[in-house]
Amino acid sequence: MSAQVRELLGDHAELRARSAAMANDPECWRCGHEIAVAAGEVANIVIERNPTTGDIIVHYAHSGCSSSQVVEGDASRSAMWEKATDLNFTAALRSARPRLAMLIESRNPFMLVAGGLDGVTQSLSSRGLVSVRTPLSAATAPKLDNAWACWIDAGDLIIADGPGEILRYDGMSPEFIRALKHDRALLLLAAADFGLEAPDPARIDIVLATGGAVGGIVKYRD
């Protein structure tokens, strides 16, 4: 990894990049073919930087196709950069006594913005979630502003900040609903690279320990 790439990715650059790449075998930035990361193939990191906003998109490349490098993006291709703030989520629920936790992540783990957070976590951060560095098993996340709340509507879980519904999930299990009503609170955690397609508690805790997640406690209301 070049020093320039390392500097842009910040602390724990290699850990972050590796876990993001492992989410699924990425396509090569240069040739478009899949890089078999899961099978041990090395992926170099190419960072495309928006010269206007400083946002970055992390690409991967076969080592024969490109070295790790920083390239200047075309800021006029605005649609591509808007994708970085596209609010698409995958979600998983994890019972982390004493807290009921809900984990969310962007469906696009390769989109990062300046500062190391992806568009989704940055958007949630601007709504009041704060950086969480504590392993989930001992989470002591801050309580969110009173405007935040969650409730159950016709079996769906709704999470809102004030009047704006930001998340709605269907298919909540009766156990989850019972636990939520009992706890009266939900620990909401968001990160780009939790790896929720194949949840692994150790990996989730690594993301939390390295400051890659934002979170807060959302009050339940009837």
Ligand SMILES: [Zn+2]
């Ligand atoms: Zn290639």
